[in-house]
Amino acid sequence: MDGLDDIVEEFLVESHENLDQLDSDLVALEQDPDSRERLSSIFRTIHTIKGTSGFLAFNRLEEVTHVGENMLSRLRDGELALTPARTSVLLQMVDTVRSLLTSIESSGGEGSVDVSAVVASITAAMDDVPAAPAPAAAAEPAAPEAPATKAPAARKASAAKKAPAKKAPAAKAPAKKATTRKAAAPRAAAVVETPVAEAPVVDLNPVLGDPIEDDNPTMSEPVEEPATQEPAAEHAEGESAPVDQNGQPRRAVADSTIRVDVDLLDELMLLVGELVLTRNQIVQNVARQTDTDLIRASQRLNLIASELQEGVMKTRMQPIDHIWSKLPRVVRDLGLQCGKNVRLEMEGRETELDKTLLEAVKDPLTHLVRNSVDHGIEAPEDRKKAGKHAEGVLTLRARHESGQVVVEVADDGAGIDPAKLGAKALQRGLVTAAQLDRMGPQDILQLIFLPGFSTAAAVTNVSGRGVGMDVVKTNIEAIGGTIEVESEAGAGTVCRLRIPLTLAIVPALTVECAGDRYAIPQISLQELVSLDAEKAVNAVEEVGGAQVYRLRGELLPLVRLTDVLGLTSERHDGHVVIAVLRSEGRRFGLVVDRVINTEEIVVKAVGGQLKAIGLYSGATVLGDGTVALILDVQALARRALRTETTERQDSQNAAAHATAASETERQRMLLAAIGGGRRVAIPLDTVTRLEQVRADAVEKVGNREVVQYRGAILPIVRLDRHLGAYGETDREVLEVIVYADHGRSVAIVVEEILDIVDGEAAVRSDIDDLGLLGSAVLGDKVTELLDVRAAILAADPAFYNAPAPSATTPQGVPTSLLEV
Amino acid sequence: MTAPTDIKAAATSGQLATFRLDGDLYGIEVEHVQEVLKSQGLTRVPLAPAAVAGLINLRGQVVTAIELRERLGRPPRPEDTDAVVIVVRLHGEAVSLLVDSIADVVDVDASDFEAPPDTLEGQARDLIRGAYKLDGQLLLALDVQKAVSA
Numbered sequence: 001m002d003g004l005d006d007i008v009e010e011f012l013v014e015s016h017e018n019l020d021q022l023d024s025d026l027v028a029l030e031q032d033p034d035s036r037e038r039l040s041s042i043f044r045t046i047h048t049i050k051g052t053s054g055f056l057a058f059n060r061l062e063e064v065t066h067v068g069e070n071m072l073s074r075l076r077d078g079e080l081a082l083t084p085a086r087t088s089v090l091l092q093m094v095d096t097v098r099s100l101l102t103s104i105e106s107s108g109g110e111g112s113v114d115v116s117a118v119v120a121s122i123t124a125a126m127d128d129v130p131a132a133p134a135p136a137a138a139a140e141p142a143a144p145e146a147p148a149t150k151a152p153a154a155r156k157a158s159a160a161k162k163a164p165a166k167k168a169p170a171a172k173a174p175a176k177k178a179t180t181r182k183a184a185a186p187r188a189a190a191v192v193e194t195p196v197a198e199a200p201v202v203d204l205n206p207v208l209g210d211p212i213e214d215d216n217p218t219m220s221e222p223v224e225e226p227a228t229q230e231p232a233a234e235h236a237e238g239e240s241a242p243v244d245q246n247g248q249p250r251r252a253v254a255d256s257t258i259r260v261d262v263d264l265l266d267e268l269m270l271l272v273g274e275l276v277l278t279r280n281q282i283v284q285n286v287a288r289q290t291d292t293d294l295i296r297a298s299q300r301l302n303l304i305a306s307e308l309q310e311g312v313m314k315t316r317m318q319p320i321d322h323i324w325s326k327l328p329r330v331v332r333d334l335g336l337q338c339g340k341n342v343r344l345e346m347e348g349r350e351t352e353l354d355k356t357l358l359e360a361v362k363d364p365l366t367h368l369v370r371n372s373v374d375h376g377i378e379a380p381e382d383r384k385k386a387g388k389h390a391e392g393v394l395t396l397r398a399r400h401e402s403g404q405v406v407v408e409v410a411d412d413g414a415g416i417d418p419a420k421l422g423a424k425a426l427q428r429g430l431v432t433a434a435q436l437d438r439m440g441p442q443d444i445l446q447l448i449f450l451p452g453f454s455t456a457a458a459v460t461n462v463s464g465r466g467v468g469m470d471v472v473k474t475n476i477e478a479i480g481g482t483i484e485v486e487s488e489a490g491a492g493t494v495c496r497l498r499i500p501l502t503l504a505i506v507p508a509l510t511v512e513c514a515g516d517r518y519a520i521p522q523i524s525l526q527e528l529v530s531l532d533a534e535k536a537v538n539a540v541e542e543v544g545g546a547q548v549y550r551l552r553g554e555l556l557p558l559v560r561l562t563d564v565l566g567l568t569s570e571r572h573d574g575h576v577v578i579a580v581l582r583s584e585g586r587r588f589g590l591v592v593d594r595v596i597n598t599e600e601i602v603v604k605a606v607g608g609q610l611k612a613i614g615l616y617s618g619a620t621v622l623g624d625g626t627v628a629l630i631l632d633v634q635a636l637a638r639r640a641l642r643t644e645t646t647e648r649q650d651s652q653n654a655a656a657h658a659t660a661a662s663e664t665e666r667q668r669m670l671l672a673a674i675g676g677g678r679r680v681a682i683p684l685d686t687v688t689r690l691e692q693v694r695a696d697a698v699e700k701v702g703n704r705e706v707v708q709y710r711g712a713i714l715p716i717v718r719l720d721r722h723l724g725a726y727g728e729t730d731r732e733v734l735e736v737i738v739y740a741d742h743g744r745s746v747a748i749v750v751e752e753i754l755d756i757v758d759g760e761a762a763v764r765s766d767i768d769d770l771g772l773l774g775s776a777v778l779g780d781k782v783t784e785l786l787d788v789r790a791a792i793l794a795a796d797p798a799f800y801n802a803p804a805p806s807a808t809t810p811q812g813v814p815t816s817l818l819e820v
Numbered sequence: 821m822t823a824p825t826d827i828k829a830a831a832t833s834g835q836l837a838t839f840r841l842d843g844d845l846y847g848i849e850v851e852h853v854q855e856v857l858k859s860q861g862l863t864r865v866p867l868a869p870a871a872v873a874g875l876i877n878l879r880g881q882v883v884t885a886i887e888l889r890e891r892l893g894r895p896p897r898p899e900d901t902d903a904v905v906i907v908v909r910l911h912g913e914a915v916s917l918l919v920d921s922i923a924d925v926v927d928v929d930a931s932d933f934e935a936p937p938d939t940l941e942g943q944a945r946d947l948i949r950g951a952y953k954l955d956g957q958l959l960l961a962l963d964v965q966k967a968v969s970a
Contacts, residue, residue, distance in 0.1 A: 274880050516864060565866035606875070607884040607915065609969075613867050619875055619882040627863040627875040627882050 011052050012105050015097075018045045022094055023329040030087050030332070039076040042090075046072060049097060060115045061100045067122045068093045080126065084336075089125040091329070093118055262355065265316050272305075272312045273505055273602035279305040280599065280623035309505065309600075317352035320398045320407065323362045324349055327369055331394060334373040341380050341391040342373055351398035353405045357499055360479045361407070364472040368409040368495050369394065371469075376413035376493050386490065388412065404523060405501060410494040416487040418444040425450070437684075443586065445485050449473045477634055480506065480521060480617070482583070498523060508601045508620075510628060511579065511592040514567035517628045518592075519601050519620055524633035526580045526587065528595060533574030540576060549578060549589055556580065559640040560591045561631075564615070569593055583637035590636070599623065603630060615639065670737065671783060672750035675720045679754065679783045681776065682737065688745070689738040690753060695731055704795070707736075707747060714738070717795035718749045723772070723784070739792060746795040833930045836952075838923040838959060839906060842894040846919070846960045847926060847952070854909045856922050859902035860885075873918055878907060885916045886968055893943040908964055915968040926959060928952045933961075 022045050029038045050065035068090065074080045096118045103111035279301055286298040328344050335342040353361075377383075377392030384390055397408040418441040425431045425447045436444070451470040476483045481499040500506055500523055508519040509528075529551065531539050540549055540558065547558040558578065562569040571593040578589040601620040606629075610616055617632040669681040691709070698705050698716060705716040716736075737748040773785040792799050836847030862874035862885060873887040885905065889897055897903060903918040932952045936945055947966050952959040 277880060516866075567866055604882040606882060607913065609869060609872055609884060610865055610875075613865070615867060616865070619863075621877050621880055621882065625877055626861060627877050629863070629865060629875070 008056060008104065008108075011056065012101055015049050015052075015101055018048065019094055019098055019101075020325055021045065023091070024325050026087055026090055026094070027328040027332045029082060030084065033082040036076060039072065043069065043072040043076055058100070058104065058110055060110050060113065061097065061104075064093055064096050064100070064115045064118055067119050067126075071122055071126050074126065086125050088336075089118075089121050091333075093122060260315070262316075265312070265355075268312050269316065272309050275305050276309055276505060276600055277602055277621050277623075281625060284623040313354070313501070313505075314352075316355050318355050318358055319350045319352050320358065320405075321346075321349040323358055323365060324396060327366070327396065330366060330369060331373055334370060338374055339379060340373060340377055342377055343391050343393050345393060345395045346397075347395065348398040349396075351400060351405060353499060353501060357405075357479055357501075360475065361481075361497065361499060364475045364483075364497070365407065365409065367472050369396075372409055372411040372413065372493065372495075376411035376415075378414050382414075386414075400501075401498075405499045407497040407499065408494055409497075410492060412492040415489040415492055416445060416448070416485075417489045421445065421447060434684075442486075445487055446586070448485065449483070480523060482523065482634075505600050505602055507598060508630065509579065509598050510596040510601075510622065511561075511577075512594040512596055513561045513565065513569070513592050515570050516567075517596060517622060517626065518561070519599070519622075519628050519630045520579060520581070520590070520633065521617075521630065522598070524581045524583060526582050529576075529578040529580060529589070530595075531576040531578070536574055536576040547591075549576075551580065551587075551589070556587060556589045557640075558589045558591055559636070562591075562593075564636060564640060581633050581637070583634050586637070588637060588640065601628075601630070669783075669785075670756055671754040672719070672735070672737070673752040673754055674723060675751045678723070679781055680719060680723070680750070680786045681783045682748070682786045682788060684756060687737055688740040691736045691738055691747070693734045693736045693747070693749075695734055698734070709738075709745070709747070712745065714745055714747045715795040716747045716749055717791050719786070719791065720749075720751065722791055722794050723786075739788065744796065744799055746792050746799060748791060748795070832933075833928060835925050836928055836959065836961065837906070837925050839904070839919040840921045840923055841888055841892065841919050844960060845923065845954075845957055846888075846962050847928070848906075848908065848962050848964050850925055852908045852910060852964050854907040854914060857905040857907065857916075860905055873903075876905065876916060878914065878916070881914060883907065883914045883916050885918055887918045888967065889918070889920075891943075891967055892947060893941070908968070910965060910968060917967065926952075926954070928954075928959065928961075936960075 022042060025038050025042050025045075029035060029042070032038070046065050046069050050062055050069055053059075053061035053065065071080065071086070071090070075082055075086070080086070096113065096115055100110055100113050100115070103109065103113050282298055283302050286295055289295065324346055331342050331344045334340075372394050373392075377394065378386070378388075380390040383392065393412050395408070395410045397406075397410065399406055422431070422436045422439070422444045425444075426433060426436055430447060430450050431439075448469045449472075451468070473483050476497055476499070479499065481497055483495065483497050485493065485495050487493040500521075507522040509522060509525055510517050510519050512518075529549070531549075540547055542548070543555070547560075548555045549558055550556070556578075560569070561567075577592050577595055579592060579595070580587060580589050599622065601622070603618045604620055606616060606619050610619075610629075614635050615632055616629045617635075618630045619627050620630055622628050670684050670687055672680050672682065674680050693707050693709070698707050700706070701713070705718070706713045707716055708714070731751075734749045735751065735753050737750060737753075739746055739748060773787045775782055775784050835850040837850045837853045838845055838847040840846070857878075860876040860878075862876055864874045865872055871886050871891045873885040873890075876883050876885050887903075889895065897918075897920065901920065904920065904922050906917045906919060906922070907914055908917060909915075929952075932954070933950055934953065935950045936948050937951070940948065947963050949961040949963050952961060
């Protein structure tokens with residue numbers, strides 16, 4: 001008979017729920033060791049498990065929980081004080097119980113899980129305190145609690161019938177046949193599982209009738225959690241247990257809920273998705289009709305379908321607290337392990353999202369939390385040094401925002417230093433120096449999402465085990481979400497996840513391109529820009545062949561969807577429609593032919609052949625029945641900014657045979673004429689500013705020329721003289737390249753600034769002269785590569801002896817070549 | 821030459837749903853065929869392999885359509901003729917094949933089976949398991965699995 005199996009299964013489900021609650025309770029208890037209520041709640045949970053395991057003949061489980069219960073009862077009665085050591089032992093016990101349960105789940109038996117060690121350590125932790133029989137003491141705390149609040153008569157009547165099902169699990173004597181189904185859905189137990197629940201009803205009524213009546217008044221225990229979360233509070237184990245404290249309110253909540261198979265909800269969701277599509281179709285068709293009755297009916301259909309969709313979505317929603325509730329334990333254990341003091345704060349724990357998404361977010365979120373504790377928050381001493389409270393604060397925030405759920409993991413730790421991060425990325429060969437130079441701090445932060453990037457200096461038990469931020473990112477993107485990171489050095493880091501409310505139905509923008517329609521998920525869409533032909537001519541500019549648009553002063557790179565898809569645009573009137581999209585922390589503009597509509601779309605899977613293209617995240621059926629592809633914005637961005645990737649790969653290849661020469665070759669160069677037809681290239685990353693200085697502003701200090709510049713005296717080197725070229729000396733305005741390092745600056749005077757070029761493809765030779773590193777072909781002309789260090793020393797011999805202790809060379813100029 | 825064991829494995833008796841393509845008669849196991857539809861509105865998929873003709877809406881389900889002419893290396897279908905869509909179900913996933921026209925369901929006998937003629941050229945050779953010698957014509961047995969894995 002599988003009735004027994006049902007009982008075991010119920011026991012497992014319930015015990016797992018209870019254990020999760022137990023974790024948070026124990027950690028909370030540490031903060032507030034005197035909370036009797038929490039202790040009682042913990043006690044009851046363990047007690048329930050113990051009772052049921054005894055009845056189901058899981059002896060080792062019973063043994064462990066029994067000693068745990070002993071210790072808890074003494075803690076609760078104040079005979080023992082709760083020390084961190086004791087908390088740890090208790091948590092250890094919870095873990096053992098968990099592994100026992102897992103073993104029972106997989107094999108049906110307790111397997112080979114060893115409990116003696118835990119039993120021993122719990123006993124040890126209890127020390128020499130005399131073994132007081134738990135039962136006697138147990139009843140006390142319950143009794144003095146709260147005089148009657150109320151017990152509505154009507155409820156009592158129904159309680160008589162329901163209670164047995166609930167109370168049964170722990171009841172030892174005649175009640176042993178009962179299922180442990182309770183908190184979440186006693187009604188479900190009664191309805192769905194009648195065969196199991198019925199028997200005890202008969203048995204128990206006489207036994208339990210009284211205790212129930214007695215219990216009802218005592219309801220002052222902390223029932224802040226929703227019913228599904230509440231630990232097993234119910235056992236009327238006549239002689240011993242704390243007299244059942246679960247009061248009427250919880251039962252009322254429980255009565256109003258029902259357990260439903262998730263598969264059924266999935267099925268419902270699918271159907272609602274189809275309904276929404278059909279609705280779209282009907283509404284679209286009816287819009288062309290004149291029959292008012294039909295129009296009215298379709299409007300109603302529209303409304304009802306929307307409400308139904310919302311309702312069904314709600315059934316799948318669960319508060320994010322479901323996954324957060326495990327985190328206090330994670331943070332506590334990690335904090336102890338890393339020797340850090342971390343307080344976890346949660347805001348918006350009631351924020352709801354789809355169950356499937358919740359599951360998908362769990363691991364990434366845990367990873368982010370671990371990261372924050374391990375790397376984000378500093379050790380207490382460091383924090384004190386930095387003038388912060390020794391206790392670090394890790395804040396989890398969740399909220400709904402424009403149809404999405406935003407989840408933040410914020411710490412008040414050291415923050416991420418873009419410079420350090422950049423250096424690391426450079427060292428790993430993930431970016432080139434030139435690329436790094438052009439990146440803003442925000443761009444640099446995004447580097448942590450690159451595969452193969454980990455700032456963990458060493459592989460610790462906690463982090464650096466190969467599951468990096470890139471995996472977090474991949475997982476989040478797989479559910480249509482996005483992740484971004486913000487950090488302020490010294491003040492902390494915030495990781496922000498944006499997750500769609502639900503996977504199945506997403507709001508999307510439909511656009512037209514080359515006669516076909518495509519859907520773009522709203523989650524990536526920031527705004528739309530439409531330019532008429534006249535405006536577009538001026539507003540769309542080109543930078544080195546790449547189109548950009550100035551969006552409120554910021555350059556927005558433009559990507560033409562037709563180009564990406566290899567199609568030809570059908571728009572010939574010069575209008576430009578730009579969808580401003582955000583991906584991986586950067587924005588770009590997708591140029592489409594036309595914007596059609598915003599529509600709720602149902603994401604349909606596409607076959608393997610189409611997934612392999614890597615541009616479409618799926619397909620959908622639009623209101624008129626045609627199929628539209630859903631663009632994968634992340635993939636699109638990656639493809640459109642492919643050059644970036646190629647460069648990155650180039651640099652990795654180059655790093656393999658990282659000769660000094662290959663590095664200089666790759667730099668961006670500033671080209672300047674120095675007179676006599678000679679051209680000099682100066683690595684751009686050593687240049688701070690380009691200025692013009694009036695020739696009569698040049699003054700003399702001894703033999704050296706200087707100029708007053710921004711309140712300082714700036715030594716000058718005339719490059720023509722320095723390199724032995726002779727240009728015009730009677731110019732009124734001097735072109736000056738300012739180079740600064742460690743608070744000292746020099747001005748390099750050239751005849752004319754010509755251009756900035758990529759030194760990459762240049763042909764180099766070692767034909768050189770004094771003050772040069774060599775020569776190269778840049779922009780079809782032979783160009784001399786300036787030895788910046790020598791030139792600077794000519795102007796300011798003390799430049800590199802300046803305060804900075806470490807010999808700083810101009811960035812990117814290899815030391816080996818500086819000895820010219 | 822195909823090894824004898826292969827011939828044996830491929831030579832099965834049973835029912836084949838047959839269709840015409842560029843003048844030839846082809847057949848696929850009838851149990852794979854879910855339904856046959858008239859020409860459908862196709863949504864093209866840029867950058868997809870050439871054999872992917874597009875996506876069709878099959879009562880709310882999005883199904884990939886494979887152009888069998890392209891797959892078998894035949895010339896494109898004449899402009900003025902509509903394709904017929906055969907929806908096949910493999911491993912629970914629906915895929916559709918575009919063919920010229922649908923023909924009968926034919927009972928075939930393993931004894932009539934022969935390996936593909938050596939003259940059959942490359943692309944098609946991989947997709948055709950062999951031929952059943954029917955009265956008056958040859959029925960080419962198409963390997964559906966391979967045909968849809970464009």
